[in-house]
Amino acid sequence: MKRTKRESPATGERKRELLAAARKARRSAYAPYSRFHVGAAVLGGDGRVYAGCNVENASFGLTCCAERNAVFAMIAAGERRVREVLVIGGSDGPLPPCGACRQVLAEFAAPDVRVHMCGASGACRTATVGELVPYIFRLKKGRT
Numbered sequence: 001m002k003r004t005k006r007e008s009p010a011t012g013e014r015k016r017e018l019l020a021a022a023r024k025a026r027r028s029a030y031a032p033y034s035r036f037h038v039g040a041a042v043l044g045g046d047g048r049v050y051a052g053c054n055v056e057n058a059s060f061g062l063t064c065c066a067e068r069n070a071v072f073a074m075i076a077a078g079e080r081r082v083r084e085v086l087v088i089g090g091s092d093g094p095l096p097p098c099g100a101c102r103q104v105l106a107e108f109a110a111p112d113v114r115v116h117m118c119g120a121s122g123a124c125r126t127a128t129v130g131e132l133v134p135y136i137f138r139l140k141k142g143r144t
Contacts, residue, residue, distance in 0.1 A: 015116060015124075017049060018042075018086035022118075025051035025066065026088055032056060038089045040066035042074055045081030050074040067101035071108060082109035085129075088118040094125035097132065105129055106136045 018041040026039025031054055038054040052069025067087050074082070085105060089095035094117035097105065105115065111130030118124040130136075 011114075014043060014084060015086065018084060018116065019088065019118065019122060019124075021049045021051040022066075022086050022088045025053040025070070027053075029053035029066070030055045033058070033060070036090055038066040038087065038095065040070040040085065040087040042067075042070045042082050042086075043084040044074045044077070044079035045083055046079050048074075048077070048079070050077065050079070065098060065101050067097045068104050071104055074108075080108060082113055084114050084116075085109070086116040086118060086124075088122075089120065091119050092121070093119045094123065095119060096127075102129075102133045103137065106133045106138075111136070 021041035022039040026037050029037035029039065031037050033056050039051065041049050041051045043049055050070050050073040052066045052073055054066045055069065056063045071082065082105060087095055087097055096117045106129055109129045111128060113129045114126050115129060115132060116124045116126050
């Protein structure tokens with residue numbers, strides 16, 4: 001994996017840890033319709049890595065992406081802050097999160113949080129949440 005100029009050695013190690021967790025989760029994907037397996041890993045504010053895979057359903061609207069499942073695993077564990085994200089799919093090139101996943105990431109990650117989008121070979125492209133969602137939709141918490 002090629003390190004970008006902005007990455008410190010610690011970030012490179014963390015990225016490798018996220019990549020390993022996402023690859024492992026990808027092997028558990030349930031994708032009998034598209035046969036497109038995706039894995040994702042998020043680094044929580046607590047320093048733990050949470051992984052998820054895509055889970056398809058015959059009613060396609062009920063399918064849940066790997067990125068959201070990773071964030072939901074983090075939430076279920078009691079953590080509320082995403083510090084870094086990595087998503088990997090079976091494509092040759094980097095796999096960006098869909099719009100729904102971008103919005104979920106924006107709910108729990110600051111605009112400067114890095115999202116590593118990787119292809120099957122491990123080649124990645126990195127962007128921030130703010131770059132992926134330049135006009136983040138937010139509601140004030142505690143209001144109905």
